[in-house]
Amino acid sequence: MTHLDIRDLALQAGFDALFAAPLSRLARWQEASRDVPQARGLFYDLPHRYPRMRCALILIKGYKPYRARPGLVTLSAYYPASQTAYAKAREVEEILKEKGHLALCHPPVPAKPLLVLSGKGFYGGNGLAFLEGFGSRFAIQIILTDLPLHQNIASEESLPTSCRGCGICRDACPVGALQEDGVNVARCLRALPENRPVPEGLRPLVGNSLLGCDLCQDCCPKNHQAGKVDMPEELSRALDLPALLSGSVIPLIPWLGKNYVRKKRLQARACLIAGNLMRRDCLEQLLELAKDEHPVVREHAAWAIGRILSPTSAPG
Ligand code: SF4
Numbered sequence: 001m002t003h004l005d006i007r008d009l010a011l012q013a014g015f016d017a018l019f020a021a022p023l024s025r026l027a028r029w030q031e032a033s034r035d036v037p038q039a040r041g042l043f044y045d046l047p048h049r050y051p052r053m054r055c056a057l058i059l060i061k062g063y064k065p066y067r068a069r070p071g072l073v074t075l076s077a078y079y080p081a082s083q084t085a086y087a088k089a090r091e092v093e094e095i096l097k098e099k100g101h102l103a104l105c106h107p108p109v110p111a112k113p114l115l116v117l118s119g120k121g122f123y124g125g126n127g128l129a130f131l132e133g134f135g136s137r138f139a140i141q142i143i144l145t146d147l148p149l150h151q152n153i154a155s156e157e158s159l160p161t162s163c164r165g166c167g168i169c170r171d172a173c174p175v176g177a178l179q180e181d182g183v184n185v186a187r188c189l190r191a192l193p194e195n196r197p198v199p200e201g202l203r204p205l206v207g208n209s210l211l212g213c214d215l216c217q218d219c220c221p222k223n224h225q226a227g228k229v230d231m232p233e234e235l236s237r238a239l240d241l242p243a244l245l246s247g248s249v250i251p252l253i254p255w256l257g258k259n260y261v262r263k264k265r266l267q268a269r270a271c272l273i274a275g276n277l278m279r280r281d282c283l284e285q286l287l288e289l290a291k292d293e294h295p296v297v298r299e300h301a302a303w304a305i306g307r308i309l310s311p312t313s314a315p316g
């Protein structure tokens with residue numbers, strides 16, 4: 001297959017751009033990664049682990065963020081885009097194999113650092129990878145192949161520019177997670193651990209979001225070209241708050257994948273949303289969940305009940 005065949009294959013599968021990164025250069029990238037906080041300590045020894053692979057295909061799926069959904073459950077549009085890209089990458093992998101090539105989807109390589117270190121993207125002050133034409137609004141998939149591709153197979157040729165360093169994202173972060181020297185992941189709302197209760201002071205900041213925090217992307221001038229779209233109706237139905245509180249999460253699997261759709265994790269988050277939205281109609285369910293076997297669900301439900309019944313609370 002030529003690089004043009006590969007490009008057509010990826011575009012037909014629904015990707016918006018792709019690049020080829022030769023594995024022979026990975027040692028150099030590993031060296032360069034010492035200066036990139038996001039890449040430190042990550043795995044790059046692919047030539048050793050996969051000696052027959054020659055190149056990493058970097059597949060890009062852009063997306064537009066969802067419009068705000070006041071009073072309703074929402075989530076970052078990144079997650080459905082990422083799930084779509086995951087499934088599409090499998091299709092590309094299968095076709096490459098059918099054509100007699102070695103192909104391995106989802107290898108253990110950090111995808112966004114690979115994009116940046118191979119010279120196609122750059123990091124912004126919000127700690128996220130950016131790609132010219134997409135801002136930070138894209139999902140990325142990697143496929144290792146034995147194809148000896150070494151040229152830029154994207155239609156966009158002169159890619160990297162840089163973060164403007166304006167600091168708007170830092171000012172927009174409600175928890176001060178963005179600092180001069182990078183992201184303090186321990187504070188970031190996008191990285192809240194699921195096995196521990198969300199710290200009480202952060203619970204109102206979760207707002208109505210089941211997954212993700214988009215504030216430092218929404219405000220970034222590099223992202224303003226993306227525009228916003230309505231959430232698909234079917235996804236919106238799957239985010240019905242009483243249904244989530246009841247543990248009905250299976251309808252979310254096609255949108256988010258099984259990794260994200262864990263019943264207790266989503267129930268616990270739904271409790272916070274019910275509290276933040278002051279959903280009195282959910283009180284009966286919350287009272288039941290306050291006796292749940294899962295300690296995080298219990299604690300979040302109790303907090304939500306207290307918030308809803310507090311005479312001084314206002315909707316978050
Ligand atoms: S995702 Fe949210 S909490 Fe995390 S750094 Fe960005 S604005 Fe701050």
Ligand code: SF4
Nearest residue numbers: 124125163167169220
């Ligand atoms: S808001 Fe400004 S500093 Fe932050 S990532 Fe965007 S361009 Fe860079």
